[in-house]
Amino acid sequence: MKRVLIAARGEIAARVARAARELGWIPITIYTDDDRFSPHVKAGLVSVRVSSYTDIDSIIDAALRTDADIVHPGYGFLSENPDFATKVLESGMGWAGPSPKAMKLLGDKWSAKHLAVKAGVRTLPWCEVKSSEEALRCAEKLGGRVIIKASNAGGGRGLRVAESPEEAARLYSIVAREASVGFGGKAIVYLEKLIDHPRHIEVQILGDNYGHIVHLFERECSVQRRKQKIIEEAPSPYAEKHKDVRQVVLESALRLAEEAEYSNAGTIEFIVNPRTGEAFFIEANTRLQVEHGVTELVTGIDIVKRQLLIADDKRLDINQEDVRLHGWAIEARVYAEDPWNNFIASTGVLKRVRLPESLWVRVDHAVEEGMRINERYDTMIAKIIAYGWTRSEALERLHKALTETVLSGVETNLDLLRVIVEEEWFQRGEYNTLTLEENLERLLEKVDERRRMASLMAQKLYSNGARRFMVKTVGNGAGLLGRVAVNSHGWPWPPTTWRGQQLA
Amino acid sequence: MDGRGRQQRGEDNSSHNVRIVEVQHEDAGVYTVVFEAEDGSRSSVRVRVEGDIISTPFGSYHVSELLSASKSAKRRRERRKGSSISWLVDFESGVAKTKLSVKVVEVYKKPGERVEEGDTVLVVETMKMLNEVPSPCSGVLVEVAKSGAGVPQGGILFRVEC
Numbered sequence: 001m002k003r004v005l006i007a008a009r010g011e012i013a014a015r016v017a018r019a020a021r022e023l024g025w026i027p028i029t030i031y032t033d034d035d036r037f038s039p040h041v042k043a044g045l046v047s048v049r050v051s052s053y054t055d056i057d058s059i060i061d062a063a064l065r066t067d068a069d070i071v072h073p074g075y076g077f078l079s080e081n082p083d084f085a086t087k088v089l090e091s092g093m094g095w096a097g098p099s100p101k102a103m104k105l106l107g108d109k110w111s112a113k114h115l116a117v118k119a120g121v122r123t124l125p126w127c128e129v130k131s132s133e134e135a136l137r138c139a140e141k142l143g144g145r146v147i148i149k150a151s152n153a154g155g156g157r158g159l160r161v162a163e164s165p166e167e168a169a170r171l172y173s174i175v176a177r178e179a180s181v182g183f184g185g186k187a188i189v190y191l192e193k194l195i196d197h198p199r200h201i202e203v204q205i206l207g208d209n210y211g212h213i214v215h216l217f218e219r220e221c222s223v224q225r226r227k228q229k230i231i232e233e234a235p236s237p238y239a240e241k242h243k244d245v246r247q248v249v250l251e252s253a254l255r256l257a258e259e260a261e262y263s264n265a266g267t268i269e270f271i272v273n274p275r276t277g278e279a280f281f282i283e284a285n286t287r288l289q290v291e292h293g294v295t296e297l298v299t300g301i302d303i304v305k306r307q308l309l310i311a312d313d314k315r316l317d318i319n320q321e322d323v324r325l326h327g328w329a330i331e332a333r334v335y336a337e338d339p340w341n342n343f344i345a346s347t348g349v350l351k352r353v354r355l356p357e358s359l360w361v362r363v364d365h366a367v368e369e370g371m372r373i374n375e376r377y378d379t380m381i382a383k384i385i386a387y388g389w390t391r392s393e394a395l396e397r398l399h400k401a402l403t404e405t406v407l408s409g410v411e412t413n414l415d416l417l418r419v420i421v422e423e424e425w426f427q428r429g430e431y432n433t434l435t436l437e438e439n440l441e442r443l444l445e446k447v448d449e450r451r452r453m454a455s456l457m458a459q460k461l462y463s464n465g466a467r468r469f470m471v472k473t474v475g476n477g478a479g480l481l482g483r484v485a486v487n488s489h490g491w492p493w494p495p496t497t498w499r500g501q502q503l504a
Numbered sequence: 505m506d507g508r509g510r511q512q513r514g515e516d517n518s519s520h521n522v523r524i525v526e527v528q529h530e531d532a533g534v535y536t537v538v539f540e541a542e543d544g545s546r547s548s549v550r551v552r553v554e555g556d557i558i559s560t561p562f563g564s565y566h567v568s569e570l571l572s573a574s575k576s577a578k579r580r581r582e583r584r585k586g587s588s589i590s591w592l593v594d595f596e597s598g599v600a601k602t603k604l605s606v607k608v609v610e611v612y613k614k615p616g617e618r619v620e621e622g623d624t625v626l627v628v629e630t631m632k633m634l635n636e637v638p639s640p641c642s643g644v645l646v647e648v649a650k651s652g653a654g655v656p657q658g659g660i661l662f663r664v665e666c
Contacts, residue, residue: 042655050534174627175610178634184650342591354557406557408566418563449522450562451570457551458558458570 001025002312003279004096005063007084009040009053011366012288016072019044019304028066034374039366054079056084060091071097072304076378079287080107096311098286102260106284110151110188116281119259121252124271124280126192138191139168145188145194148172150179150187154192157461158187159227161194174341186228195280197432200224201236201245202285203253204295205266206306208316213257215250216299217325219291223420224433225343225440230413231420233330234294237429238392244275249279254283265292265307274432282479290333290380293364298330327387328394332402332421334382336373338411339444345375351409355403360387360394363401373410381407395427415447523635587604592630595640603654606630611651619645625662628655641666 006013009031017027017040029044032052041047048062054077063071071088073079082100086464089095096105108114115125127138139146139162148171150158162168168191179187195346199222200504207213220236221229239246243423253268267285272278292303301318310316353369365382373381384401388394401419407414420443425431436443525546526538533553540546552559556567594601606628613625619639625648627636639645641664648662649655 032510173610174634174636343596344591351568352556354564403561403563404559406564406566408569415563450560453522453539453549454558454560454563454565455570456522456539457535457549457560458565458567460527460537461535461551461553461558462571 002069002308003028004066004070004072004308005048005059005066005068006030006044006072006074007059007063007078008072008076009035009038009366011040011364011380011383012074012076012290013040014043014366015073015364016304016308019302020072020309020503022302022307023308025055028063028068030062034297034376037371039368039371043366056081056087059084060087063088064091070094070096070308072308073287075287075290078115082107086308090107094266094313094351097288098260098262098264098266100211102262103286105260106262106266107148108151108258109283109287110190112281112284115259116256118250119252119255121256121281124192124195124282126190128188128190129172130189130246130311132172132402134171135172135191137164139165147192147194148175148189150175150189152187154178160292178183195271195273197274197434198222199236199238199274199432200269201239201249201272202267202269202289203375204292204303204345205253205257205262205268206288206301206303206310206311206316206318207257207263207266209263209313210315211261212316213262214316214318214320214323214325215254215256216295216301216303216323218249219294221291222431222433223426223436225436227433228335229291230335230417230436231330231332232291232294233328233391233394234298235325235328238272238274241267245272245277245279252279252310256284257382260284262286264310265303267422269297271433283408290383292332293362293383294329294331297385298325298327299323300326309484327389328391329385329387330391330394330398331383331385332398332417333380334384334407334417335413336381336406336410337379337413339413339416340411341427343413345379347373347375348409348410349373350407352406354404354406355382356384356404358397358401360397361401362387367407381412391429393425395421415451416443419443419450419475421447533627554621577657582614589635589637592628592635593637598643598666600625600637600640600661600663602657602659602661604630605656605659606661607652608649608651608655608661609634611643611648613648615647617645619643619664624662626651627643628661637661639664 004020004025004027006016012382013029014051020027029041029047030050031041031047048066050058062124071093078084082103085097085100085103093460105115113123125142129135129138146168148160148162148164155370158175162171176189201220203218204216206216218236218239219232219234221232223231249270256268265288267289269282270279271282283495296303338346345380350367350369350371353367355363362385367381386401387393388397388399402418405414420426425435516544522539522541524537525540529535530536536548536550538546538548549560592603594603608626609629610627613619621642622638624636625639627634643664643666646663646665
């Protein structure tokens, strides 16, 4: 029986804990002072207080105190930190991720780019720059719009788009400064050609410590808002139509992973020019990804469980020919952010939570009624993943699942997700990474109108009828304040019409 | 409507307003609500009241978020005029106030200098991100925070005489 320390919080900590329990292992979770009432804490058999989710020493100490055999980093926080991985391995524990060497090689955008060139994988045209003048010349050489990147960029930092060479020169100084402010240490800044209206397709990789690497087909994550993924699906509608593109990305991803001697789960990301079908490697994520669930559904392979087994030095029990695509899966991410206020993180207490329940819908979440959403952490609070034999079936199921979902108390993007799924471009699978932003204003207006209709109905229905059946409670009654009592056999009982009363 | 059949004048009346003309009670908790748009077109929506949740064909809502909706509706209107930096900076008659505590990283303009609308006045850092703050209008820069200074929440970044 192994003991797994999960160095993450929220939905992914609960997900990893489940995989550990399924193996008969013992999950151990961690929490910080301001997060100790979060549901993920209870997912572990024991839970240990740490000073911060990013404090390496505190987490290593927690792992040693609880006698952990394996550390799983989830995503975010320290999951892509080679120093943390090194410390875990040095402390004699297993690491549910790639080797620190592979992490350094692929995690850094700059070295990953060089590795791709070595492996014969196509990347975007680029040049390294050290000054504003160089940036100007480079942008002129590349032509068109360019992107200015720091090698350690991430989460929207250290990354800017320039329309003209002059702008590139100006933005260079900001990126260079951002790279040194945010991350510490020296970073290489480089310019890259920008592909207009690209699609984002990525390949899931799984490898063991004995050099056996397989791919689990691709995912498409082109529905984004400012690089933040909103909806993902597997397989990619584009790759399904253009089988040659699929072939290229899958082969490139495997070549790159082999070149890096990659082990455990990882993702190789590509951007595809939908007009020419050219696929360019952009970066690799040396960790489990948020959207791993869609791949799990269409391939039937439990990625997290394999991660734990690989960390235990087991051989991967899957051959490439065993991996097949079955059906279609689409994931919608619910964020606790306010679409009306530039998507700023929204905080509050979840007053009411109703998640969809269906055979074909998987909900990964760590929310519960009465829980406070803390703005200090990730704003993604739930992932709703629908499965179907065809894409249209999965879409229909996702739409119904989103319609049933209620998450009140904080502002969420739930309404926005509902209208995106109804959009024609989404239904046809013809979208790129900018489609959502281009349509955002119109979609928000649509949401607005529906919200207005819903609140009109609520005012009408709840002021005349249902209010009369509010529950009277003992104590201060805070827990039931505003609740309406309902039973499955139908409340009010007896029906109001029996009593000769009219509602509304 | 103000209850006496008169159309209310006020900011809540946006151009594409809908109103409820009829509510039919079909079954326990099931209603058909008929809406009329301003152009006179009618549409009906079948809703289910499940306790404190109202289920419509386009989404389920908790009643509390709908009944307190007037507040959010107001914010929604504000959004329309907000610029891309409005999550961080408040512009009020030429004064840029920060909504979060920030650090000024670089200042491009000097006091007394002329600025055009949209010109970047300074760059601030918050949450490890750098943000360019543009001038809200064309005018003369009266005062501006110093480079390297920390500005607390609600503090003034710069003032432009428009």
